[in-house]
Amino acid sequence: ASLAVWEQSRRRASEEEEGGGGGFPCEYTALNLNCGCPSPKVAGKGCFGAALMDDPILVRECVRAMRDGSGGTLPVTVKCRIGTDASLGLERFTREGYGAIEDGREYSKLREFVETVASDGIATDFQIHARIAVLTKSFSPADNRKVPPLKYEYVRRLTEDYPELTFSLNGGIETLYRAREELERCPTLAGIMVGRGMAADPWGFACADEVLYAGNGAGADADDEVGDDRPKNRLELLESYGRHADHEESIKDPIYIRRFVAKAVSPLFAGEPNAKKFRIALDRIGGLPKQLRNGGSNNSKKSGATEGAEWIPGVGLDGQTKVSELILNAAHEHLSDEVLRSTPREGWERRQWEE
Ligand SMILES: Cc1cc2nc3c(=O)[nH]c(=O)nc-3n(C[C@H](O)[C@H](O)[C@H](O)COP(=O)(O)O)c2cc1C
Known part of the structure; x- marks a missing residue:
């Protein structure tokens, strides 16, 4: 699916360039394989989204195909969860049942996924939604974004265990303030991914570059905002x-x-x-x-x-x-x-x- 989207965008970009279509071409900088989507359409068939986490060799092959499909021009990144209920052998998700699973076993499954997918050196960048996906039918996508507990510590551990790879933390981080806190707590993280928080209050992230990357935060001179072509208000x-x-x-x-x-x-x-x-x-x-x-x-x-x-x-x-x-x-x-x-x-x- 990612390749089809990319092809489409490439066609559109070149059409617009040729036709002088007003100049909003799509210039993607990477392809991302979604191994985190818990939609029920995905769960039953096991063919895309989070269900892919249960077949890391297939994910590695997909990553290779995506890289080859782009003529080797674009990096391929992987978005995933910390696991799935199926990979942990849970027949039905309950807080108690899930809580009884030993952290070490759960984390080693995640390591196995990351290691296998990264083993041929193509995917080096992972964005991890730090909760499991529950793929049994009774769980809606909304439940899957709030019910399973977040385990940020697994993503932090990955950054230590695989310093040659990069990991971004995702899930439940709603504000720029919280994003900064998590980055300060774990400087080996490559980034924080924000979904719903950004959608609900995009202006709350308008200062992100400055706060997270300039190192001078809110204390910087107000004139810094003038002089580039981004909207100032x-x-x-x-x-x-x-x-x-x-x-x-x-x-x-x-x-x-x-x-x-x-x-x-x-x-x-x-x-x-x-x-x-x-x-x-x-x-x-x-x-x-x-x-x-x-x-x-x-x-x-x-x-x-x-x-x-x-x-x-x-x-x-x-x-x-x-x-x-x-x-x-x-x-x-x-x-x-x-x-x-x-x-x-x-x-x-x-x-x-x-x-
Ligand atoms: C409406 C909606 C659409 C989403 N679409 C995608 C998607 O296309 N690809 C993807 O990797 N994640 C998608 N996600 C998942 C988010 O990227 C993110 O993993 C999830 O919302 C948890 O992060 P948050 O707590 O910051 O929202 C979607 C989430 C929502 C709510």
Whole structure:
């Protein structure tokens, strides 16, 4: 699946380069094999995701095939769990049953996986979600991201046992503050991977480079933020995102993509006054093309109905306000100028204070 995605992106990038498609090409820097997904679709068939952890030789072969498939041009990394219920011989997951398993046995299974996968020298970088995946049907993906206990200590031990490999820690780390704590506790970690925390409050990570890598943290001179081309505040970010969103809507019909376009900025003001009003406005913006296409009515007609605003490829919705403008208007209407113009550093300072 990773190769198909990569091929697709490569094709898209070259098409855009040739056609001058507006310049948002995908330039991937690595391929990642997902051996951590616990979806029920995966569990039964044992063919991808976390079920792969029970067959490390197959994972090694997949890694080799991915490397060869990319012509040897891209590193292949592996995302995994610390194990699966099946590999530990658990017929049904219970806290007591799992708790009775000896740490040494569980850790040696994880070592065996890492050692086998890394043994031909291709995969050297692992991102580890530090809880087991429970692949029995009764466990939902959401359960699988919260019920099995986190065992960060296994990932820390891997960094000591295999200094020639690199490991990133994942699972339950929700803030930049916590990420920094874990990195300080174990400097041999290559990184921290954050999933849901980042999705819920992306702005909370806007200072990550500075806090984690510059070594000067929140005490640095505020002028450091000026001088590169990254957005300096969320108003600039929305302006920049708006250009991307308009481009997307010129190449794909907004009736299909507007909801995704609007949803992507929905958590940007998490924790700020009136964030909910902004999210509600984005929801409305997300549903607008469908409404317009249906001639202003909320009753959705079959897709393809074109009574109202038509989509003109290369332009967007005929005669309608661009999505960039709608988003900016909603931001100005519901959020204060102070919030819109606050810097990543101010956000980081507030969050530190809250921790
Ligand atoms: C909605 C959703 C989609 C995810 N998709 C992927 C994925 O495509 N590939 C992957 O390796 N992990 C995926 N994950 C798992 C996360 O990368 C991460 O391992 C997991 O959420 C635990 O980290 P967290 O506690 O920081 O969220 C997904 C998680 C969520 C909630």
